[in-house]
Amino acid sequence: MNLKSVDLNLLVAFDALVTERNVTRAADRLGMTQSALSHALRRLRTMFADPLLTRGPHGMEPTDLALELVQPIRGVLSEVHSIMTTRVAFDPATTTRAFNLSMSDAMSIEVLPEIVRRIRDSAPKVDIVVTTAGPRSTCARIVDDEIDLAVGVFPDQPRDVRSCELYRDTLVCVADRRHPRLRRGRMDEASYLACPHVTVAPNLDSGVQIDDILAALGLERRVMATVSHYIAVPGLVRGTDLVAHTRRGLVGLLRDPADLVAFPIPVPVRVPELSFVQMWHRRHDRDPGHRWLRDLVRSAIVGAGGAAAAARGGPTASVGQEAGGGPSRVTARPARRRV
CATH class of the missing domain: 3.40.190.10 (Periplasmic binding protein-like II)
Structure with a gap:
């Protein structure tokens, strides 16, 4: 295949089609007409010599080759996005960017109000979507670029995922x-x-x-x-x-x-502390907007954590830093089902 003939927009169309499995929804997602996206699908089929998507009982179904291509193509698109965003100036006061966050309901009670308040104060046009998922599901969604930043306890983090310890609790x-x-x-x-x-x-x-x-x-x-x-x-x-x-x-x-x-839990052994981190994919390391979000979340948790510590008469939680402006890795114990 001659790389000079490859249109990067076709890979964007492929990702939308495999995600939505419906030409109409994929076209709406990309802001294209259905006929334009159908034409892109025909070009993709020619390029890969494979149907890629076929009609099934529940809509369009990806072929085996399409499933093999999903992660590599998403990786390429993420790298391109990372390269482009590092060169784009980010101004919190004027940006209209949206971020997807993940945290538990307990974390939402504890720190989300302070995060939202700080976003409203410094970036009034920024929107956030906060969802809740288990550690394994959250890690997968970070890798798939469905979540920008997750806050919680995340042992066994996958490759290419960064994390920075925010605080510890018991x-x-x-x-x-x-x-x-x-x-x-x-x-x-x-x-x-x-x-x-x-x-x-x-x-x-x-x-x-x-x-x-x-x-x-x-x-x-x-x-x-x-x-x-x-x-x-x-x-x-x-x-x-x-x-x-x-x-x-x-x-x-x-x-x-x-x-x-x-x-205290009355058992004759020390119960391990919980290490809370913020976690993101390395593709966002140099993204100025993402760095702003990480800094805001960290500073918000300092404020929320300090208030909570004062309320309970304990010390302020220790807060991790991204040493030298970069991420630090955190190790934690394997996650379990219940406490």
């Missing part, structure tokens, strides 16, 4: 302040194990598996209720004999925290 137990098994605001191991537990699953904010720690000690707890969001925990714990685990940084942000008491 897990604590939470119970109703009038819980019959509490003694001076704490609970011993026997009482802790005798209580029914609430757990959050999938837990997107923890690389710590309490059940593994207990099993290693020959202990076991009873999980009575499993919920999908941290926001449900206070209502289940309040006025009952249930106990739950949550991050210390969230305790002061839960509804009516005066009704709850937080205390």
Whole structure:
């Protein structure tokens, strides 16, 4: 194949067609007419000597060759995008750029308000879309360029993904302040194990598996209720004999925290800290707009983390830096299903 005859716009059309699997939607996405995109598809089929997309029961289906080409072509387009954006001036005050972020519901409660406030103050025309997904799904979406930046606990990060530690937090137990098994605001191991537990699953904010720690000690707890969001925990714990685990940084942000008491998990081993990072693909390393976003998120979390630490009477969380203006790698423990 003569590279001089390759039109980069055809690769953009290929990516849209494989993603949407519908000519009409792909054309709308690219701002093209259906006839123009159909012509591009014919050129792609000639170029690769393959149908690439065929009609199926649920719309257009990519051929085996098309599936093989998806990631390499997206990689090429991402590299071109990276090269172009490094040469484009970025002015937060005037840019109309949109960013896709990912964080858990708990993180949204804790730090998203401060992030949004700072964006509104410095970049009033910037839009953000915030979604929630598990660590593995988030990593895949970072690689596929569906997410610009993710904040959370992300062990086992794939190649070409960068991360910078933002802060650390610890897990604590939470119970109703009038819980019959509490003694001076704490609970011993026997009482802790005798209580029914609430757990959050999938837990997107923890690389710590309490059940593994207990099993290693020959202990076991009873999980009575499993919920999908941290926001449900206070209502289940309040006025009952249930106990739950949550991050210390969230305790002061839960509804009516005066009704709850937080205390250390009563096991005779040290529970590992949680390392929270911001994560992005290396294609965005030199993107001035993305660097601005990373700096804003980091500074926002300093503000939000400092306020949370002051509220709970603890030290301000340590904040990671991108040494020398570049990213730093973070290692973390493997993610588990529930806490």
